[in-house]
Amino acid sequence: MGLISGARRLLRIDAWSYLNYKPIYSDQLGMPNRRAFPEAQATWVPAEDERRLAAYKLLAAYDQNQAAELAEVGGDIHARERREFGDPSMLIDTVMAHVLGREQTITVPGAEHEGDGTADAEAAMAARVQELLRDWAEDEQLPMRLQQAERKAVSLGDGVYRLAWDPDKNRPTIRVHDPGFYFPVIGEDADGGDYPTRVHFAWELPEDPKRGLKARIRRITYELDWIRPATGSGVDQAGRAVRAPLPGVLPDGAAEGEEPPPPLTRGDFLNPDNGAIARQYAWNDQPSYVTCYLTDATWNIGDIKGPVDVDSLPLEKVTFATRGDGEVLDHLDLLLDFIPVVHLPNTVPPAEEHWGQSSLAKVLQVLDELAGSDTDSSRASATTGSPMVGIWGKATTGSNTYQEVAPGMVWTLGEGGGMVAVDTSKNLAELRNHVHDLHDRAANVARIPAVALGTMDPSKVPSGYALQLSLGPLDALVSSMRLARDHKYALLLKMVQRLYLAGQHPDWAGVQPQPAKLTFGAYTPTDKQAVLEQVAAGRQAEVISLETAVRMLQDAGFPIEDAAQEIERIQSRSFDQAKALADATGDTGAVGDYLGLDLNPDPVAPTVVLPATPADQAATDAQAAADQNPATGVTRANDPAGQNRGNAS
Known part of the structure; x- marks a missing residue:
């Protein structure tokens, strides 16, 4: 029973159990090392989040070539001698680049029909929303934000976006947060895949003796709750800034002693059937009874006593922040029926799970072996470049046991003396071959072929078809990772539209939210010559249209920015096809439209009548x-x- 009980303590399988092989991460009880991960075991961190935060720090150490340094903190005295040459960082950058593709485009279904003869009001609205969203993306530098969040997601397993309406910029702003600050409240009976109704962002602020500030905890909370009576900024008896209910006002003609109705926020109304407060949002057809509350609070760490965590910090000694317009951030009504936070998992989470998995998860042990082989190769290269030499026989330079080896040095040996050099070049060659094998193993496990890593000689690829077959594992990997992101980015763009409507931006007046999505571009290297030959043969045989041919060239990486403009340029120079069109139809107007020219003859000018003498x-x-x-x-x-x-x- 003792052995079985001990085995139960050692076996722990969760979203981060791939790190259990590291003593620094998992002890006999499955908990991270306290010296290496002190922040993960802070008093306010929930027990279920300790392993997650420790995993983030360990994965970040691999990304920054500091895994050996972290291992030394855990007690490995020889860890400093380990070589780390950036292989984890290269793997992260490669995966991120393939997931994002060459470009990212915001598209709204139906917008492509705007401008043609059959376009309707829905197509016009889709095109308008698409243009407005693209303008917002440019103003907010969305491609840069994507890079920030995706690198967090690929390396750590999770990324987080936070949206907010900025009245000064008059648009929604987007910020990327480290997932180590993200603490969603997921109930025991809730599905991890469901959207949480309460989200915390929490982190510790260090002590600042110069400003007289103690060590603190800052927590920003978003919570969905029932709409309450209107509140205003005020102070309590201790002088702290808080929010308090506004006094109610009796209507005209009210009876004496009648209680005033609860004060309502502008646009709210009291449902007489159930007594609840409802609100009609611009993006909903039916009134809603739910709103999102924002709280920004700070605690001194020394004031936190007892068994509490980030979700149950005491409110007795809290300090609430005040916004620039004077509003106290203590359950401030944001006038939204959603939490403006998007969690981005790197992979499709398992059933009933919330968290994604790092792209380094499956290859960490290979990366450790690779670091060890690199260290051995470095040591072997030192003995190869400066070989060990053995000398026997009496030397005239002295009786020293060790002699210095340097270029041009001459030793005089006695009778019968000699010397020999220890050749370690064969060992170095074997170590380098082993390093190449480990690189191939890491690429296979991570499903990133050598051609995608850029380590394959292009001349060794027999054909474009063989290249496409070798990219099969990468295609499956990218498809799965993009599947985990499609809904998240669609949700983010939906929130942007609703924030614009809530902010009453004049350009969005009368706009109906549309189902927008973020489309990622091509990522695989292609044989441009082979694609060009296919397109030319297909066009000559008239088995593909010009539109399809241009799209194939665009996907292959040819510098075609706008497919429609490229088609117009091609047709404007296709005089043989224009002649065939004229012979077939006899319509000069159709030929002019094809060539992009005005071929209608001008009317005959009237005869000029000069005045008579x-x-x-x-x-x-x-x-x-x-x-x-x-x-x-x-x-x-x-x-x-x-x-x-x-x-x-």
């Missing part, structure tokens, strides 16, 4: 008088005989 006018009047027969009143034009006589005369 006085002499011309006199001749005209005389001719008119001669043409008129005064006796009969008949003109020569109507009398051929008279006309003939006039001509004869």
Whole structure:
């Protein structure tokens, strides 16, 4: 029973059990080393988060080439001799680059139909929202924020975005947080995949003797709760800034002794059926009874007594922050029915789990072996470059046991003396081969082929088809990781739209939120020559359209920024096709549209009539008088005989 009981204590399987092989991370009770991870075992950190925070620190040490330094803190006295050459960091950067692709584009379904003849109001609205979101992404430097969050997610397993409305910038702002500061409150009966109703961001602030500040804990809390009566900023009896309920106001004609109704925030209304306060949000069809409250509080660590954690810190000695506009951040109503926080897991979490897994998880032991082999190779290269030499026979330089070996040095040996050098180059060659094997093993386990790491000679790839087959594991890896992100980024863009509506931005007046998504670009290296030949053959055989051909070239990495503009340029120079179109249809307008030219002929200009001179006018009047027969009143034009006589005369 003792052995079985001991085995139960040693066996611990959770989201971070891949680190159990490290003594510094997991002792006999499965808990991290206190000297190496003191912040993970702070009094306010929940017990279920200790291993998570310790795992983040250990993974960050691998990323920063400090795993040996951390191992030394845990008691490994020889850890400092270990070589770390940045292999974990390279793996993280490679995976992140492939997940994000060459570019990231915000798209709204239906926006591509805007501008054509069949476009309707829905397509116009989708195109407008897409343009507004892209403008916001440029203003907020979204590609840079993506890099920050994705590197956290790939290296640590989790990333966190936090959104807020900035009245000075008049737009939503996005910030990236370290997942070690993120503490969602997930109940025992709740599914880890569900969105939490309460989220904390908490961290310790060090002591600042110059400013007279003690060590503190800062906690920012978002919580979904029922809509309460309106509150205002004030102070309590101790002089602390707090929020207090506003006094109610009796309506006109109220009876004496009648209690005033609860004060309501502008836009709220009291439901007479259930007595609850409801609010009509701009993005909902039905009224909602829920809102999000924000609290920003700070505690002195010395004031925290007893068994408490981040979710149950006492409120007796707390200090609430005050916003720039004077609002106290003590359950401040944000006028939102959602928590503006997006947790980004690196992988699809297991069933009923909340956390993702680092891309280093499966290859950590290989990376340790690689660091050990690099250390041995470094030592072997020292003996190869400066070999060990053995000398026998009496030397005239003295009786020293050890002699210095240097270029140009001459030793005089006695009778029968000699020398020999110990050759370790073969050992060095074997160690280097072993390092290459470990690199291949790490690439296979991480599902990143050598061609994706850039370590394969391009001349050794037989064909583009063989290259595509070698990228099969990477395709599966990236597809799975992007699946874990699709819903998260769609949720983030939905929150951005709702924050704009809540902030009443004038450009968003009358806008209906649309299901936007973040589309990642291509990531695999391609054989451009092979793609170009395929496109040329397909176009010549007329088995693919010009639109498909341009898209294939664009996906292959050709410098085509706008596919529609590229198609217009190609058609404007395709005179043979334009001639064939003219022969087939006889429509000059269609040919002009194809070439992007105006081929409709201009109308014939009217004849220019110059003003008559006085002499011309006199001749005209005389001719008119001669043409008129005064006796009969008949003109020569109507009398051929008279006309003939006039001509004869």
